[in-house]
Amino acid sequence: MNYIKRKSWELEENFVTDESIFNSRRKFLKLGAALAVSTSAVMELAAKEFTPLPNLQYTKDLNRNNLTPNSYEQITSYNNFYEFTTSKKAVKEKAKNFRSEPWKISVDGLVEKPFDIDMEQLIKKFTLEERIYRFRCVEGWSMVVPWIGFELSELIKYAKPLLNAKYIRFETLYDPEQFPNQQHSFGSIKYPYVEGLRMDEAMNPLAIIAVGLYGHTLPPQNGAPIRLITPWKYGFKSIKSIVKITFTDTMPLNTWHKAAPYEYGFYANVNPNVDHPRWSQKRERLLGKFFKQDTLMFNGYEKEVAYLYKNMDLRKNF
Numbered sequence: 001m002n003y004i005k006r007k008s009w010e011l012e013e014n015f016v017t018d019e020s021i022f023n024s025r026r027k028f029l030k031l032g033a034a035l036a037v038s039t040s041a042v043m044e045l046a047a048k049e050f051t052p053l054p055n056l057q058y059t060k061d062l063n064r065n066n067l068t069p070n071s072y073e074q075i076t077s078y079n080n081f082y083e084f085t086t087s088k089k090a091v092k093e094k095a096k097n098f099r100s101e102p103w104k105i106s107v108d109g110l111v112e113k114p115f116d117i118d119m120e121q122l123i124k125k126f127t128l129e130e131r132i133y134r135f136r137c138v139e140g141w142s143m144v145v146p147w148i149g150f151e152l153s154e155l156i157k158y159a160k161p162l163l164n165a166k167y168i169r170f171e172t173l174y175d176p177e178q179f180p181n182q183q184h185s186f187g188s189i190k191y192p193y194v195e196g197l198r199m200d201e202a203m204n205p206l207a208i209i210a211v212g213l214y215g216h217t218l219p220p221q222n223g224a225p226i227r228l229i230t231p232w233k234y235g236f237k238s239i240k241s242i243v244k245i246t247f248t249d250t251m252p253l254n255t256w257h258k259a260a261p262y263e264y265g266f267y268a269n270v271n272p273n274v275d276h277p278r279w280s281q282k283r284e285r286l287l288g289k290f291f292k293q294d295t296l297m298f299n300g301y302e303k304e305v306a307y308l309y310k311n312m313d314l315r316k317n318f
Helices: 019-023 025-031 041-048 072-077 121-125 151-159 199-203 253-261 301-309
Strands: 104-109 115-118 131-135 142-149 167-172 194-198 210-215 226-230 243-250 283-286
Touching: 072 142, 104 121, 115 167, 121 210, 131 226, 142 151, 151 199, 151 210, 151 243, 167 199, 194 199, 194 253, 199 301
Parallel strands: 104 243, 142 283
Antiparallel strands: 104 115, 131 142, 142 210, 167 194, 167 243, 210 226
């Protein structure tokens, strides 16, 4: 008898959103309906800190790893988003008037047929689910976030990349009127912000495109309206406010690697054995906690992603 072990992120059928509700998703989005979409503990937390963002319809994370999400307030009040400001605590205020509608994403490069798609089309096309992931910043702080999104692999399959597509390049919106720091680059950072993944990394089931958190659409400071989430990598790989996705045969030169190649690599995998020149990576401070905790290899997702880097020297390929 064949026994198929369910992965930690896989969902049971009874957790899937009813089809009639799913088909009405956009109607709910437009009306901002206050339909309860989850009875999980994370939604109880969200109810205490509700903000008037549109609800999303999604399937719940079973939270098999028993992670305790940080509060909505913590997740949305301490952010790195240099396009607005270099102050993590000031991003929320600086970003409050950010316009994320209408929003369109261009998909081009080595694909059968380049195309543009807007957010409404995108959310209709892919089933949304909750993923409660650890999030680790290279600066040594971390949090646990109940993201809402869909697997990046689904978008890749839809895009139909050509056989010679080896990497995916992501690009953030360039709009100096909305992003004041794009007028005054911090240090040697050049905008728009760019990130990239190897194709096999992008196809890993852990990699998701997030469009919300805590049941609602993403607030501006968290990368509205659409961002990448790769939980086994440091947070700067999870590029925010994406407007362009390009399939290429060349490794993209990501923003931080271009700015400081001795400090930031292309892979940026969470690795407690390889310190950043300015920050130890052995331990981390979870937001809201006084004492530090040990950092886990690949941020705790070693079983799911270690095979991607087999036989690689992770000190050179940091």
